[in-house]
Amino acid sequence: xKKNKFEIMWFGRGGMGVKTAALLLGETMVQEGKFVQAFPExxxxxxxxxxxxxxxxxxxxxxxxxGIQKPDVIVILDPKLLxxxxxxNVINNKTKILVNTSLSPDEIKKRFNLNCQVNxxxxxxxxxxxxxxxxxxxxxxxxxxxxxxxxxxxxxxxTISERLKLKYKEEAVQKNIExxxxxxxxxx
Numbered sequence: 624x625k626k627n628k629f630e631i632m633w634f635g636r637g638g639m640g641v642k643t644a645a646l647l648l649g650e651t652m653v654q655e656g657k658f659v660q661a662f663p664e665x666x667x668x669x670x671x672x673x674x675x676x677x678x679x680x681x682x683x684x685x686x687x688x689x690g691i692q693k694p695d696v697i698v699i700l701d702p703k704l705l706x707x708x709x710x711x712n713v714i715n716n717k718t719k720i721l722v723n724t725s726l727s728p729d730e731i732k733k734r735f736n737l738n739c740q741v742n743x744x745x746x747x748x749x750x751x752x753x754x755x756x757x758x759x760x761x762x763x764x765x766x767x768x769x770x771x772x773x774x775x776x777x778x779x780x781x782t783i784s785e786r787l788k789l790k791y792k793e794e795a796v797q798k799n800i801e802x803x804x805x806x807x808x809x810x811x
Contacts, residue, residue, distance in 0.1 A: 628681035630691040634710055635700030637672045640760025644698070645676035648764060651782045652680050655774055660685055673704060698767060699723060700746070700759050705735050714739065721770055721810075723747060723759045728811055742770045744810040746802075753802040754795075765803035766810035776807055 631648070635641035642663040649661030657680050664675040677691045694713055702724040704710055714720065718739045722731055723746040731741050744766040746759035753762075761783075768779050780800055787796045 627683065628679070628685075629695040630693075631678040631680075631696040631698060632691050632694040632713060633674075633676040633678070633698045633700070634704045634707075635674050635759075636704075637674050639674070639700045640758055641674045641700055642676045644700075644760035644764055645678045647760075647783060647786060648678050648767070649680070650786055651779060652678075652773070654782045655778075657681060658683060658685050660688070664690060673701075673707070673709070675709070695719065696721070696767075696771065698763060700763060702726075702731075705731070719770065721763065721767055723763055742766065742810055744806050746806060749802050749805045749809070753805060754798050761799040762802040762806035765806035768803075769807045769810050776804070780804070 633641045633645050645661045645663065649659040652659050660679040662677055679685055679691065696719045697710065697713065699705055699720065699722045702722055705722065714737065716738045720737065720739060720741045722741065722743050724731065724743050725745045725748065726743060728741040728743050731737065731743060744762065746762035747757055749762040750756065750758045768774065768776060780803065783803065784796055784800060787799055
């Protein structure tokens with residue numbers, strides 16, 4: 624996505640890594656020389672409750688500090704949230720949507736009456752297969768990098784690896800990298 628500034632809204636549930644994905648993408652884009660804001664919308668967060676996070680990426684300094692109202696991109700980690708009013712209210716025909724689902728983009732468009740670009744990837748399946756648990760945040764990042772053409776995959780992998788190594792053991796880092804690569808290849 625070649626644009627001076629764009630905004631992403633992330634929708635998921637507590638425990639899915641929504642906030643972490645938004646922050647990881649932001650940190651990666653800072654390494655690319657971009658100006659970034661990445662933050663969650665706080666409320667009564669708890670495991671399983673709906674969670675929203677934001678990532679704002681720009682070629683120039685970002686002066687405003689506020690929640691995103693009209694995102695260019697929406698990332699849905701829990702496909703059930705597509706029917707929520709909060710999601711419906713921010714979609715327009717220019718929005719790009721990436722959904723964690725086994726359904727095809729056409730099936731999602733038809734089911735939710737969407738007239739915009741929709742991409743899908745089964746991040747739940749990929750995370751269970753590679754990580755051994757339902758943690759769709761790193762696979763969805765791999766799909767997002769490809770959909771938005773943000774950077775070369777190898778460069779993204781290197782940056783993410785360095786960040787993940789600060790918190791996780793090498794085996795966990797490698798499993799997350801495998802999940803990212805798999806989602807990058809499988810996104811529709």
